[in-house]
Amino acid sequence: MSNGKPTVDEVVAKANAARESLAALERDLQEDIDAIDLTAFKEKRDRTPAELAKRKELRASQSEVREGFKVLAFVTAQRLDDTAEVQHLIRRMDDVNAGLQDDLDRLKKIEKYAAIAAKVADALAKVGEKLAKVAAKGIV
Amino acid sequence: MHNRGKRARVAAVAAGLLVLAACSTADYSKPVNDFAAATGNAEQALVGLNTEVTTGYKSVLDDRILGNRAFLRAASPECLTDSKRCRLTVTSDAGNEFYPPEFPLQQMTLLMGRVNAYAGNLKALLEADTAAKVAGNVNAALGSIQNLAETVAKAGGPASTPVPAFATPAGAAVNWVVGQYVASVKVKGLRDATKAAKPVVRDAADLFALTASIIADVPRSTLAEEVSLANDTYQNDRSSKAALVKLTQAAAQYDALLTADPPQVFKRLGDAHDALADALQGGDVTLSTAISKIEAFAAEAKNLAKIVKDLRALAPER
Numbered sequence: 001m002s003n004g005k006p007t008v009d010e011v012v013a014k015a016n017a018a019r020e021s022l023a024a025l026e027r028d029l030q031e032d033i034d035a036i037d038l039t040a041f042k043e044k045r046d047r048t049p050a051e052l053a054k055r056k057e058l059r060a061s062q063s064e065v066r067e068g069f070k071v072l073a074f075v076t077a078q079r080l081d082d083t084a085e086v087q088h089l090i091r092r093m094d095d096v097n098a099g100l101q102d103d104l105d106r107l108k109k110i111e112k113y114a115a116i117a118a119k120v121a122d123a124l125a126k127v128g129e130k131l132a133k134v135a136a137k138g139i140v
Numbered sequence: 141m142h143n144r145g146k147r148a149r150v151a152a153v154a155a156g157l158l159v160l161a162a163c164s165t166a167d168y169s170k171p172v173n174d175f176a177a178a179t180g181n182a183e184q185a186l187v188g189l190n191t192e193v194t195t196g197y198k199s200v201l202d203d204r205i206l207g208n209r210a211f212l213r214a215a216s217p218e219c220l221t222d223s224k225r226c227r228l229t230v231t232s233d234a235g236n237e238f239y240p241p242e243f244p245l246q247q248m249t250l251l252m253g254r255v256n257a258y259a260g261n262l263k264a265l266l267e268a269d270t271a272a273k274v275a276g277n278v279n280a281a282l283g284s285i286q287n288l289a290e291t292v293a294k295a296g297g298p299a300s301t302p303v304p305a306f307a308t309p310a311g312a313a314v315n316w317v318v319g320q321y322v323a324s325v326k327v328k329g330l331r332d333a334t335k336a337a338k339p340v341v342r343d344a345a346d347l348f349a350l351t352a353s354i355i356a357d358v359p360r361s362t363l364a365e366e367v368s369l370a371n372d373t374y375q376n377d378r379s380s381k382a383a384l385v386k387l388t389q390a391a392a393q394y395d396a397l398l399t400a401d402p403p404q405v406f407k408r409l410g411d412a413h414d415a416l417a418d419a420l421q422g423g424d425v426t427l428s429t430a431i432s433k434i435e436a437f438a439a440e441a442k443n444l445a446k447i448v449k450d451l452r453a454l455a456p457e458r
Contacts (some may be wrong), residue, residue, distance in 0.1 A: 008347065015354060026364075037375050047375075062368065066361035067200045071234075073357040074197035077190075077244040080351055086247045089347070092340040093254035096333060100261040103329035107270040110322060114274040121281035129287060 008085050015076040022068050029062040171431045172262050179259040181441035183252045188448030189355045190245040196358035265329050270322045334417035345410030349403040356402045363394035400447050405440040412437035
């Protein structure tokens, strides 16, 4: 348990135990269904009303077991989503992204400084140009 | 003496820049772009699986409600005139819960979003056209200085020496140094980020793979039931060609899902990122190994995104 919440391992251990039971049940039901079909086939006859009724019952149980798989998957996904590990990973990923954002900001600063340097050079050059023109006219 | 020391320092800085930028950023463009695209597809696949498990669970609740095995009503005390919310709840042997069910993987979707954002940031870092922008500004500045020099030269009269076009070689030198520096910032950024992200992405990928293997039971049980239904029809009339074709198709559909192995895509996400990070650190893993792992991940992610989409079309919400 972490912060009162189950850990990923705990959630998975419980889910696996339940899943194994469901899988065993589904396999047993399928074996019984196949046995009814195969027996009639080997004996070259149609299935008897009793066999058909039994088969219908087995199939209904099998459908319920399959619903059980869906419920188990949904509940396990919910529990995994609620573990402290997921929150921890989100925070760690945020740190990594913040580092990358710093690098992108650094590159933007380089652009900004180059633009400022260009503006300063341009302004100084224009002032210098004016002074040079004045000097050429012999005013200074 | 003093000048020699300065020159040595400049040479050392330039050498440092060259070492840092030794592996060109261009070398990493394709693998990083491919990794980002594949991570986007993996995110789509996770969203698809999230929808799949919710739809599957809702169909179970629907059957219980419609089969009178669960009781549906407005949540108490909601859906009244002065209520702030209006939601429905299902009461069954399992207890009370909201209907329709909410997506179970809300936090994991956020986490996958962060991983996707990380892949996008790696791409953005490589694609930043800083050097080109800086070069534009440097050239503009040198252009102004060139004008100034020419004006000064004219002021000296016609006999004055022509002004050499110094802007081009000087600008090229400045741009080269800036370009090397920008490349070094990019490569160092990639190295640091992938190194820091390696254990996190690996843990996240393992968690997604585990979750996908659990969620995959929803489409598995749906398609297993489809095969059973087709088998029921076939066993009732083994001479029916239509029943035989339907059973064969249902089995093939289910087989395609089973062989696609949804968790595989997330395992490959972790493998591809590990290889990219290791290649950037200059360890045993080469860039070409990283590229091939990223390609395998990309192919798997695309495949799973398609399968999830097909599944949704196959089993529309009831």
